[in-house]
Amino acid sequence: MNGGTPTAIERRFVHHPVMVTEVVEHLAAVPSGAFLDATVGGGGHARALLNARPDLSLIGLDRDPSAVEAATTVLVGRGAKICHASFGQLGDVLDSLGISRIVGSLFDFGVSSPQLDMPERGFSYRRDGPLDMRMDCAQKLSADQVVNTWPTDELAGILRSYGDERYASRIAAAIASARPIASTTALAEVVRDAVPAPARRRGGHPAKRTFQAIRIAVNDELNQIEPALETAIGRMAPEGRGVVLSYHSGEDRIVKRVLRRQAGLDDEARLRGLPRAATQAPPAIELVPRGSRRPSPAEVADNPRASSARFRAFVKRNAAIDEGEA
Numbered sequence: 001m002n003g004g005t006p007t008a009i010e011r012r013f014v015h016h017p018v019m020v021t022e023v024v025e026h027l028a029a030v031p032s033g034a035f036l037d038a039t040v041g042g043g044g045h046a047r048a049l050l051n052a053r054p055d056l057s058l059i060g061l062d063r064d065p066s067a068v069e070a071a072t073t074v075l076v077g078r079g080a081k082i083c084h085a086s087f088g089q090l091g092d093v094l095d096s097l098g099i100s101r102i103v104g105s106l107f108d109f110g111v112s113s114p115q116l117d118m119p120e121r122g123f124s125y126r127r128d129g130p131l132d133m134r135m136d137c138a139q140k141l142s143a144d145q146v147v148n149t150w151p152t153d154e155l156a157g158i159l160r161s162y163g164d165e166r167y168a169s170r171i172a173a174a175i176a177s178a179r180p181i182a183s184t185t186a187l188a189e190v191v192r193d194a195v196p197a198p199a200r201r202r203g204g205h206p207a208k209r210t211f212q213a214i215r216i217a218v219n220d221e222l223n224q225i226e227p228a229l230e231t232a233i234g235r236m237a238p239e240g241r242g243v244v245l246s247y248h249s250g251e252d253r254i255v256k257r258v259l260r261r262q263a264g265l266d267d268e269a270r271l272r273g274l275p276r277a278a279t280q281a282p283p284a285i286e287l288v289p290r291g292s293r294r295p296s297p298a299e300v301a302d303n304p305r306a307s308s309a310r311f312r313a314f315v316k317r318n319a320a321i322d323e324g325e326a
């Protein structure tokens, strides 16, 4: 909302920004300049940050046109530039806006509540809808193709690696033999029936991990994270600041690896017993704190979708290790 009566898009696009106090507390100390919100969604974090730092020029990206519309409405009059783009293109977007340096960045991965709550988007295992799950509706690949055409072993592979699904092979085989599957609730039923009865009663809805895995595959969510974080860090001015919020182990593993490497805490080299090379660039960032933070119990009680969030934050110190100065 902009302080007045909510507009139709604001009423439809309700997303509670996760760990917003912690996010703003860290980012409010950025120098003046252009701030990148790489996943602007409904603009909740962006608005809170601009309330604390009205001098920042905010660039917001989202690959979902309905999020772009919502953020544009929420941030009207704040001088924000909201672009329909994937963060995989963030270097090109910044170039096209003539921005070589940013003073900070926020990546808040995953899906927004409106994406989950609108049955017609096909993300929900509870509400009936088409097998879609595309964040950007202009994209060709949808959940329908993954569910109804992918080979069984490929399906099992994504259930395992993107969903940490114990019963990946059984579920993939059940999906393949139930084809064609026409809707989200039909898929959820096939998955529930494929899971052994005692496991159905543990750990939430039995289709939750399958839906997460298919959604990640449809939107190719993991492959863009590393290059995008490196570009953002490479473009960041000294004393710039960043926050990354991830929601499942696959995302957080990548984020942790990139941030630790940029902070000069290269776990692979350490594990192999290699000394830090004298010629190696000094760390580009400092992690603050060193590890991750979780939402408070009070926030989780209020917004259960925050429960899996992991918050990682950093301050830019030097030229980035991989990207060099932009």
Ligand SMILES: C[S@@+](CC[C@H](N)C(=O)[O-])C[C@H]1O[C@@H](n2cnc3c(N)ncnc32)[C@H](O)[C@@H]1O
Binding pocket: 015, 016, 017, 018, 038, 039, 040, 041, 042, 043, 044, 045, 046, 061, 062, 063, 064, 067, 085, 086, 087, 088, 108, 109, 110, 111, 112, 113, 135, 221, 224
């Ligand atoms: C958790 S929501 C962000 C919510 C936002 N921080 C707020 O306060 O309203 C995640 C958003 O990231 C977007 N998204 C996911 N992957 C993306 C990508 N590769 N590039 C750009 N946006 C992406 C989704 O469409 C979704 O709107």
